[in-house]
Every structure is written in structure tokens, then in C-alpha cells.
Amino acid sequence: MASLKVFCSLMAVAYFCCSVLEAFPGTGRVGGGVLGLNPELYRLSCPQANEIIMSVLENAIAKDSRMAASLLRLHFHDCFVQGCDASVLLDDSKTIVSEKNSGPNKNSLRGFEVIDEIKSKLEQVCPNTVSCADILALSARDSIELSGGPHWEVPLGRRDSRTASIKKANTHLPAPNSTIQTLINQFRRQGLDEQDLVALSGGHSIGVARCVTYRQRLYSQNGNNQPDLTLERNYYNGLKTVCPKVGGDNNVTPLDFSSPVKFDNKYFKLLLWGKGLLNSDQVLLTGKARKTAELVRNYAENEGLFFHQFAKSMVKMGNISPLLGSKGEIRKNCRRLN
């Protein structure tokens, strides 16, 4: 079995062999959770892939420090809508109603040009090989690393969808004013548990949100003209200046104002201090779910523990319903079907 394992890691293309290994508990590859996905997939077929992706990202993030956050979110919004299949990247066409115009995505998702740049560079050196869905997963991983977060192996081999679902984008992506129970249910529907919910919410350690996504908390949390009383007083007063009762819908503010471009566990410390920006952030602690509240406290106290679980949960999220084998296609242009 040991020599078979060595053979496997040398022969990236032989993923059927690695699938055999996975059938024997304890002998499978680290990081390869889903039968058929394989972290070594492009080792022979596109050895330059990692370097190309990393160098495009370095430039993009140097130009726009928010880009790391935007690319992380793109992968999340891909995976929660018919699986990690790059459906989120498809533009409107005769046969496609783009997910980009759904409520959670419109005027909000960004980073598409960066994915285009990576894809066109990859098509030049290894055409028809690296899927758009894998580019999203690798870009999210590398963005976290460039922001000071943990590193993990990404199982690869997701193929790209030939469909999109604006309907699922509207219903499966969690809303910022969700209750804790709604969040738990929406993650469970994707095969993700409370540990995944809390760790992945730590993605809000970087990036920003628009006033429209948290205004309700400032002015009418319970439809009674009262603010959300879990908001710390000074933080609340500051937010009101960025986010007035009327207008300023698109004014942005950091999700983690203490270190907005650094991936760390400050997000969880802020929650302990009543300084979570979105309702969906704060209710992880205050929502009367004992389990999630305890996890928030653990991650606030122990950054290593948070990094470890975040990496694990990212792999799990990245493994949601991939298209395998002859399903889907490898798009030449991430915005349209071949």
C-alpha cells in the first residue's frame, strides 16, 4: 500500500488509483475528502497553474487590498448554489439567467476580471485543463494565504456547469439579517454543521459590507424603530454616521474594522465586544445557540484553533456537489458555455 501511495503522488493523472486508496480508511490522501477530487490533479497536466494563479493574485491584491476578500466570497457564493461548479461566473445569455443579478450578488460580488485574467493565462499554457470552479477554489485559498491566514491543500477536478440558477442564488445564500436558526438550517442543507458555520463566518475577518446589509440593525431591528441592543454603544454611533436612516445604501464599512485586510481571529473578539457588523455575525454569539456561542469564544481565544478549523471547513465547503467525470465541461471562458 505504501508504494501504491508513492505511485499515486507521482502520477497526478492517475486519480482512479487515488480513489482506490480512498476506499481504504486511513490510507487516503490528506485533503482529498470527496471521491474523485484530487489535490495533485494538475501536477503533470498544468504544473504552472499554482504559480500563475498566485502571481495574478499578488498583483491584483497589491492594486486593491479588498480583492482577497472578494475572491473568497466568490467561491462561497459559487458553492452554495448548485455546488462548486462556477455557475456564479456565467453571464446572461440566450440560455443562461445569470446568478450575478440575484439579490445577494447584485451590486455586490466582485473579482470577475481577476478570474478572467487567470483563466486566459491558464488557457495559453495548458488549454482545456483547469476548470473555472477549481480556479475559484484555488483563488480563495491563495487569497487567504496572502492575507496572513492558513494554508491548505485544495482537492481538484471540479468541472464547470452548463447551467446557472438565479432562483437558488436567491434562496440558498444566507441573508445578513438571518436568525441563528436560519443560518444553521441553511448550512446544514449544504452538508455543513455548526463548526463549519462559525469557522467560515470568520471569512468576515476581511472585506466590507454595504449600509443596506446592516441598516435594519441600526434603526428598526424588530420593526419597532429600535436599534439592535446587542450593538456596543460607540460602535453603533459610528455606524450611524456611515449608514444613515435614508440614503447611503452603498456606503461600505469593514466587517472587521480592527484589521480589515488581515486574516486573523479579531473578527471573533469583536463579536465578544458587541462589535459584529451583520446580524448574522453577532447572532453566532447572542442567538441562543449554545454550540455556536461556545465556538465563537474558542476562536476568539485561540487563533490557531480557528485557522485549523477554517482550513478544514473550506475544504468541506469546496467539496459541495462537484461535477465529476463526464458531467459539465472545462469552460474556455468562465463567463460563457463552450
Ligand code: HEM
Ligand atoms: C453565514 C452566513 C453569511 C452571511 C449572511 C453573509 C453575508 C454577507 C454580506 C451581506 C456581505 C456584504 C455584501 C455587500 O454589502 O455587498 C458579505 C461580505 C463578505 N462575505 Fe459573507 N456572509 C456569510 C458567510 C460567508 C462565508 C461562509 C464566507 C467565506 C468563507 C464569507 C465571506 C465574505 C467576504 C470575504 C465578504 C467581503 C467581500 C468584499 O469585501 O468584497 N461570508 N457577506
Ligand SMILES: *[C@@H]1O[C@H](CO)[C@@H](O)[C@H](O)[C@H]1NC(C)=O
Ligand atoms: C430581512 O430583510 C428582508 C428584506 O429587507 C425582510 O423582508 C425580512 O423580513 C427580514 N428578516 C428578518 C428576520 O428580519
